[in-house]
Amino acid sequence: MDGPSDHLVIRTATAADEAVLADLDRRTWSPLHAVQPEPLPPYRPFFDGRHRPEEFLVxxxxxxxxGFIRLVRPTELDCHAHVRQIQGLAVDGWARGRGAARALLRAAAARARREGAVRLTLRVLGHNAPARRLYESEGFAVEGVLPGEFRLAGRDVDDVLMGRRLDGGGDGW
Incomplete structure (x- = not known):
C-alpha cells in the first residue's frame, strides 16, 4: 500500500470472495485472538447461513x-436494533501497519451509523494488547471484563468487552 495503485478501497463482500477470505482467515489465525482451534482440513465454508457475505466489509x-471485518446485529431482538457488533477482523501480513485495520473499523462504524445504530461493540482477548490499543485509539472503551472466560493453551484468558457510541452522545444513557 505504498503507491497510487495501492489506494485502499473498502467494499461489501460477495459470494465470489469465499475462497480468498477463507484463505486469509486461515493464514491469520493466531492464539493471540482466536478462541477456536487452529483450522485444519477439511475446512468449513467461510460463508454459511450464519456468516453471510453482506455482513463483511473487505x-x-x-x-x-x-483484510476484512464482520459487522452484525448482536441479536435479532428489536430492543437491540440500535447496536452493531464487530465479530471478526483480519488483516493480511503484507498490509499490517499500513492502516487497513483502522480503515475497516472506520468503515464498519460508518455502516453501522447508516443502519441506524448508535453503539458499536466488540470482544477482544485480554492478552491481545495490539488490538486493544487500536480499538482504544478508535474510541472504544473497556465496558466489562469476564475474567478467565477462556482457557487457551492451558492458560486462563480474559474476555474484554469494548464499546463506543456512534451518535456523538456522552457515556450516559
Whole structure:
C-alpha cells in the first residue's frame, strides 16, 4: 500500500470472495485472538447461513485483498436494533501497519451509523494488547471484563468487552 495503485478501497463482500477470505482467515489465525482451534482440513465454508457475505466489509489495495471485518446485529431482538457488533477482523501480513485495520473499523462504524445504530461493540482477548490499543485509539472503551472466560493453551484468558457510541452522545444513557 505504498503507491497510487495501492489506494485502499473498502467494499461489501460477495459470494465470489469465499475462497480468498477463507484463505486469509486461515493464514491469520493466531492464539493471540482466536478462541477456536487452529483450522485444519477439511475446512468449513467461510460463508454459511450464519456468516453471510453482506455482513463483511473487505479492504483491497492494488487489486489484492488486504483484510476484512464482520459487522452484525448482536441479536435479532428489536430492543437491540440500535447496536452493531464487530465479530471478526483480519488483516493480511503484507498490509499490517499500513492502516487497513483502522480503515475497516472506520468503515464498519460508518455502516453501522447508516443502519441506524448508535453503539458499536466488540470482544477482544485480554492478552491481545495490539488490538486493544487500536480499538482504544478508535474510541472504544473497556465496558466489562469476564475474567478467565477462556482457557487457551492451558492458560486462563480474559474476555474484554469494548464499546463506543456512534451518535456523538456522552457515556450516559
Amino acid at each position: 479492504a483491497e489495495a492494488g487489486g489484492r485483498v488486504a
